[in-house]
Amino acid sequence: MISMDSLKKLFALREYVREYENDIGISHLTEIERSVVAFIAAHKETTLKQITEAKYFENISSSSLKMAVAKLIKEKIISQKVALEDKRSKFLTVNL
Numbered sequence: 001m002i003s004m005d006s007l008k009k010l011f012a013l014r015e016y017v018r019e020y021e022n023d024i025g026i027s028h029l030t031e032i033e034r035s036v037v038a039f040i041a042a043h044k045e046t047t048l049k050q051i052t053e054a055k056y057f058e059n060i061s062s063s064s065l066k067m068a069v070a071k072l073i074k075e076k077i078i079s080q081k082v083a084l085e086d087k088r089s090k091f092l093t094v095n096l
Helices: 003-022 031-042 046-052 062-075
Strands: 077-080 088-096
Touching: 031 046, 031 062, 031 077, 031 088, 046 062, 046 088, 062 077
Parallel strands: none
Antiparallel strands: 077 088
């Protein structure tokens, strides 16, 4: 059984994350978009394929992830650049 103490700690973490998202200016984004921004920031030279195949996003459809990435690019929160070795690959980076 889950203890109330564990749930209180989980909620405290959620409050901290929300406050941090406000501080860095991404609180207006959807949960998926915020998660994508965090994933890209944590992984150097990330591709859309790496995002859609990541265990963290296993319960989110690839179309939802693709739409989130497209919106983030449009809003200039992230950018993409073509890889030098393979012109088919596009690396994603955070602009914040």
